[in-house]
């Protein structure tokens with residue numbers, strides 16, 4: 001059996017090596033290392049794929065969130081609501097901009113933002129909501145957008161983990177994850193569903209004016225060369241990464257399908273195990289399984305983690321510490337009672353190997369090892 005990896009970037013690269021290498025070589029030959037043609041071509045391809053008016057490429061997913069918040073004009077002291085259960089980048093940029101993060105609990109079944117908790121957290125100072133489409137499925141955007149409209153709030157979708165997922169509204173309208181709020185952001189970190197071979201990110205919006213603001217902000221606040229109208233940052237997607245992304249974008253749907261296939265294999269194998277709660281997919285969204293994360297309900301999560309490692313099966317706890325309990329983000333206002341679900345998930349979740357190259361032999365070995373341990 002091939003050695004099992006949490007993410008098999010090498011295996012995926014080998015299958016597309018020729019096209020990727022050619023595109024990288026073209027960039028090297030062109031010497032247009034920054035803002036070369038591939039950046040614009042990838043931008044246009046992604047706009048088409050997402051059916052969104054504007055894609056603004058930038059250096060990484062964390063910058064994308066930060067620049068989105070800057071572009072919306074959020075000011076120090078403005079409250080921004082996001083989830084307690086996510087990667088820290090989401091709350092980090094809120095803090096960095098001296099906005100006030102308001103962390104709320106998530107749902108036990110989808111691990112995404114709890115709508116009742118969101119409603120409760122709104123105050124006169126609230127300016128924005130940052131739903132995170134965690135592990136590859138969309139948060140309840142219809143409810144979030146309704147609440148946002150009622151309270152005049154911006155919605156910034158952190159779509160680092162769900163690029164390619166489809167959302168269906170009650171009236172039948174379909175939209176791509178990241179294109180439903182005022183602005184959406186993503187990351188092209190190598191292990192993300194659409195990953196490059198370094199850092200990369202992008203911001204999406206259908207708002208022409210906001211897109212214009214953001215395009216200047218990623219480039220030192222310049223709208224005309226050497227004229228700085230606003231304080232910006234230096235956050236660019238480089239041409240080599242754009243070349244990689246342009247070659248990989250046409251494969252994204254196949255990649256998502258391969259992940260879904262591995263996920264259904266896992267879920268089918270665990271269906272009758274009373275110690276396992278497999279991922280629950282909401283009706284309004286597809287799941288692109290950035291992670292396959294399930295709950296262990298018999299208290300043996302940590303033992304399973306170790307047992308799998310001992311058997312050569314990489315696995316991870318995403319996430320081991322809730323954000324409200326992190327040193328950098330502690331706040332006297334927080335009350336443990338408000339984070340019941342996150343606190344429970346921190347103890348119960350475990351993520352199995354998930355990537356596009358898992359084969360049947362590996363899936364059989366992983367599922368048998370898990371099932372025999374959690375009999």
Ligand SMILES: *Cc1c(COP(=O)(O)O)cnc(C)c1O
Nearest residue numbers: 060061062087089160187188189
């Ligand atoms: C990966 C990730 C980010 C940050 O992306 P980088 O490109 O690593 O900066 C932000 N939010 C979430 C939910 C992520 O998973």
